[in-house]
Amino acid sequence: MARRLPRLAGTGLRLAHLADARALRVVLASEAGRGVAQAVGLVAVNSVLGHVLAAGSTNERLTQALPALAVVAVTAFLGSLLRSASTAATGALEPKVQRVATEQYLGLVHRTELSAIEDDEFHRLLDAARYGADSARRMIRYCTNTLNSAVSLIAAAGVLTVLHPVLLPLLVLMTLPSAWSSLMISRQRYISFHAFVQHARAGHLLGQLLTQKEAAAEVRVHGVGPFLLGHFRTMAETSEREQTRLAHRAARIGLAADGAGGLATLLTYGALGALLWGGAMELAVAGTAVLAIRTGAASLDSLVLQVTELHQESLFVADFERLCREAKTRAIPVGGDPLPERLREVRFEKVTFTYPGSGQTPPEPTLHEVSLAFPTGKIIALVGENGSGKSTLVRLLAGLYLPDEGSGTIWWDDVDARTADRDQIFGRVALMSQDFYHWPFTFRVNVGIGQPGQAIDDRAVEEASGFSGADEVLGGLPRGLSTLLARGYRGGHQISGGQWQRIGIARAKYRQAEILIVDEPTSALDAVAEQRVFDQIRALAATTGQTIVLITHRLHSVRHADLIHVLKDGRVAESGTFEELMDPATGTGDFRDAYLVQASAFDAAIPTPSAGDHDTLRTQDHA
Numbered sequence: 001m002a003r004r005l006p007r008l009a010g011t012g013l014r015l016a017h018l019a020d021a022r023a024l025r026v027v028l029a030s031e032a033g034r035g036v037a038q039a040v041g042l043v044a045v046n047s048v049l050g051h052v053l054a055a056g057s058t059n060e061r062l063t064q065a066l067p068a069l070a071v072v073a074v075t076a077f078l079g080s081l082l083r084s085a086s087t088a089a090t091g092a093l094e095p096k097v098q099r100v101a102t103e104q105y106l107g108l109v110h111r112t113e114l115s116a117i118e119d120d121e122f123h124r125l126l127d128a129a130r131y132g133a134d135s136a137r138r139m140i141r142y143c144t145n146t147l148n149s150a151v152s153l154i155a156a157a158g159v160l161t162v163l164h165p166v167l168l169p170l171l172v173l174m175t176l177p178s179a180w181s182s183l184m185i186s187r188q189r190y191i192s193f194h195a196f197v198q199h200a201r202a203g204h205l206l207g208q209l210l211t212q213k214e215a216a217a218e219v220r221v222h223g224v225g226p227f228l229l230g231h232f233r234t235m236a237e238t239s240e241r242e243q244t245r246l247a248h249r250a251a252r253i254g255l256a257a258d259g260a261g262g263l264a265t266l267l268t269y270g271a272l273g274a275l276l277w278g279g280a281m282e283l284a285v286a287g288t289a290v291l292a293i294r295t296g297a298a299s300l301d302s303l304v305l306q307v308t309e310l311h312q313e314s315l316f317v318a319d320f321e322r323l324c325r326e327a328k329t330r331a332i333p334v335g336g337d338p339l340p341e342r343l344r345e346v347r348f349e350k351v352t353f354t355y356p357g358s359g360q361t362p363p364e365p366t367l368h369e370v371s372l373a374f375p376t377g378k379i380i381a382l383v384g385e386n387g388s389g390k391s392t393l394v395r396l397l398a399g400l401y402l403p404d405e406g407s408g409t410i411w412w413d414d415v416d417a418r419t420a421d422r423d424q425i426f427g428r429v430a431l432m433s434q435d436f437y438h439w440p441f442t443f444r445v446n447v448g449i450g451q452p453g454q455a456i457d458d459r460a461v462e463e464a465s466g467f468s469g470a471d472e473v474l475g476g477l478p479r480g481l482s483t484l485l486a487r488g489y490r491g492g493h494q495i496s497g498g499q500w501q502r503i504g505i506a507r508a509k510y511r512q513a514e515i516l517i518v519d520e521p522t523s524a525l526d527a528v529a530e531q532r533v534f535d536q537i538r539a540l541a542a543t544t545g546q547t548i549v550l551i552t553h554r555l556h557s558v559r560h561a562d563l564i565h566v567l568k569d570g571r572v573a574e575s576g577t578f579e580e581l582m583d584p585a586t587g588t589g590d591f592r593d594a595y596l597v598q599a600s601a602f603d604a605a606i607p608t609p610s611a612g613d614h615d616t617l618r619t620q621d622h623a
């Protein structure tokens with residue numbers, strides 16, 4: 001603890017200095033001043049006692065004690081003034097420290113690779129670090145209290161040493177047991193926190209599920225409530241057992257420490273008695289010694305308590321530091337090779353990608369030696385069965401993941417994505433993923449967040465909404481663009497899944513990026529809206545020259561794609577135009593078979609059409 005504490009306290013102080021250097025100076029100066037005032041006060045009390053217990057008449061003794069009494073009063077007054085200055089400055093400093101610490105780790109975490117955010121170990125660290133930001137705030141108070149206790153202890157120890165040198169080690173002996181017990185207990189608490197941090201998060205999640213609006217319908221109709229409550233209780237009971245275990249342990253440690261402390265106190269007062277008995281100390285001096293021992297023991301106790309609390313908080317601050325270090329090592333690199341001004345294509349060359357596993361079994365690659373091209377200005381469709389790796393592939397295209405070390409390369413013309421400026425890659429891409437985020441903000445922000453660095457242009461928001469059909473959603477909102485799309489807040493409005501999807505597409509359009517990636521953009525859209533989106537996407541590619549990467553299971557909608565890549569089990573099964581893939585002479589059959597299955601489902605659904613009707617319907621379907 002002695003080795004680590006100064007460095008960790010230094011972290012707290014550095015954060016405080018960053019947050020508000022002036023307030024920190026006020027706190028440190030006033031606490032040091034308070035300690036000095038207490039010390040001077042104690043020396044003055046010592047002098048008052050000396051005068052009061054000396055020989056002479058009561059009046060004389062009191063008169064002689066008066067100056068020292070005045071010093072006691074002045075130091076008490078000064079101490080109060082300094083305490084209020086310190087309280088005011090600490091109160092202002094603490095929330096700022098917490099903000100600076102929180103900003104620091106959030107600032108680092110939002111720039112880490114996606115793989116870090118998906119790593120449970122990183123999340124565990126994140127949970128502890130979140131607590132660490134709180135600890136940094138609390139550390140300020142413990143640091144100031146420690147400083148204060150240390151100065152008043154030095155005063156008491158100084159007085160004791162002057163009275164008799166043997167009293168000082170005895171004072172330390174008296175406090176050692178409680179120091180040991182506080183340290184032991186705080187360490188146990190810290191270890192237990194780490195063992196239970198994920199457990200606590202899971203318990204909290206269960207509690208949240210019971211009140212969350214997303215789960216509300218199933219909780220009620222399927223009666224999930226008692227099931228969740230049962231699990232919540234089981235988890236809470238495990239936690240309670242751990243708390244009880246800790247409390248029992250703390251009680252045992254405390255009892256042992258009290259016993260040892262009692263013996264040490266006996267020894268101290270015994271020594272004092274022996275000194276008196278043997279005539280080595282006068283009664284007046286012994287009185288002062290008792291006072292100094294009591295003050296010193298109180299200061300030492302408080303010092304031990306403050307240092308232990310400081311130590312415990314510092315362990316969490318250490319987690320915070322660890323997270324910051326880890327976030328830095330897993331950060332998306334800044335800078336790199338610039339991308340070509342006018343891009344011709346993005347090409348995957350034998351790209352293999354593996355998601356990090358849980359550590360028990362070696363993970364299998366999700367993409368195996370994938371080679372394919374995304375020529376710019378074209379519509380490229382990615383199709384394939386569930387789990388074939390389409391979404392993973394576009395995340396690599398968007399720069400969210402990099403190919404496995406030692407595997408192939410993603411080329412942006414002749415620039416390797418590994419060494420490219422990743423911010424430039426992100427800047428070239430608009431991504432509407434399957435699980436695009438429903439921001440709990442207004443309609444305007446939900447679209448405008450596609451270009452978060454700039455002021456939101458209402459006209460452009462409306463234009464993008466018109467593109468995706470979100471204008472119809474907008475028309476029905478009570479406060480138009482300013483309607484809050486978050487149920488559960490005042491003025492919040494709920495919209496349907498399909499309406500959200502239109503907003504998602506509007507957001508991707510608003511971003512105006514060179515490559516627009518849309519992952520299942522129409523899964524929640526009605527037939528008319530779906531047709532409109534595909535028409536618009538086609539128009540977009542034709543008029544603005546944007547590259548469209550389209551993932552969809554609706555195979556009839558990829559007829560107009562310039563290029564179709566078919567994925568199967570993480571490999572490219574075939575690539576080509578619709579006609580090439582449908583032609584038994586050029587296609588492998590993977591696409592054709594799937595297409596025919598979907599088409600036959602439509603045919604089967606048509607009740608005995610006349611030849612003419614059938615043709616009309618098929619034409620509409622293919623359109």
Ligand SMILES: Nc1ncnc2c1ncn2[C@@H]1O[C@H](COP(=O)(O)OP(=O)(O)OP(=O)(O)O)[C@@H](O)[C@H]1O
Binds near residue numbers: 356388391434
């Ligand atoms: N974040 C992740 N961590 C670990 N494995 C993942 C992750 N995302 C996807 N996978 C796995 O990778 C495989 C491919 O998933 P992916 O989402 O790329 O498929 P997909 O073709 O888009 O499927 P779908 O058509 O169902 O959307 C799946 O086996 C999936 O379990």
